[in-house]
Amino acid sequence: MQILLTEEELREGVAKMATSISECYANNPLTIVGILTGSVVLMADMIRLLEMPLRVGVLQARSYQGATTTRGPLIINDELMPDIEGREVLLLDDIFDTGRTLKEVEARIRRFSPATVRSAVLLYKEGRQEVEMVPDFIGFKIPDEFVVGYGLDYEDAYRNLPYLAVLEEEDLQST
Numbered sequence: 001m002q003i004l005l006t007e008e009e010l011r012e013g014v015a016k017m018a019t020s021i022s023e024c025y026a027n028n029p030l031t032i033v034g035i036l037t038g039s040v041v042l043m044a045d046m047i048r049l050l051e052m053p054l055r056v057g058v059l060q061a062r063s064y065q066g067a068t069t070t071r072g073p074l075i076i077n078d079e080l081m082p083d084i085e086g087r088e089v090l091l092l093d094d095i096f097d098t099g100r101t102l103k104e105v106e107a108r109i110r111r112f113s114p115a116t117v118r119s120a121v122l123l124y125k126e127g128r129q130e131v132e133m134v135p136d137f138i139g140f141k142i143p144d145e146f147v148v149g150y151g152l153d154y155e156d157a158y159r160n161l162p163y164l165a166v167l168e169e170e171d172l173q174s175t
């Protein structure tokens with residue numbers, strides 16, 4: 001594996017994004033909805049840095065199954081999400097690749113009548129977007145590489161790495 005972002009770089013990037021989020025919302029109550037499973041590590045680090053009144057919820061959105069790197073149909077499970085009607089909502093996701101997942105999740109969230117919906121992503125993969133959408137908060141722009149660590153996985157492995165790494169061909173074959 002080749003390290004793309006070190007643990008320290010990730011910590012600094014998340015802190016910078018948290019500062020931008022804090023400036024945007026000031027002390028207004030905020031509901032963060034993390035998109036499982038990739039956002040778990042980011043969400044844990046992010047909520048410790050935010051000081052406004054905060055509610056946390058999750059939903060699951062997935063379009064990749066098993067060892068595939070090819071997108072399938074998007075499945076969204078919002079049963080664990082709190083009531084967001086009339087609330088400021090921030091969708092939190094690990095990576096903005098094609099953008100389809102975040103765009104579809106945002107459309108689903110809007111059905112619950114929040115006051116506002118914004119989005120924050122740790123990673124913005126350059127050159128892959130297929131939608132007319134840009135997240136409101138972006139931690140890092142990265143090249144079009146398959147990355148793991150800091151919550152991102154390959155076949156449910158590598159999520160626990162404290163850094164972000166590019167998987168190389170031999171890594172894909174050894175899992």
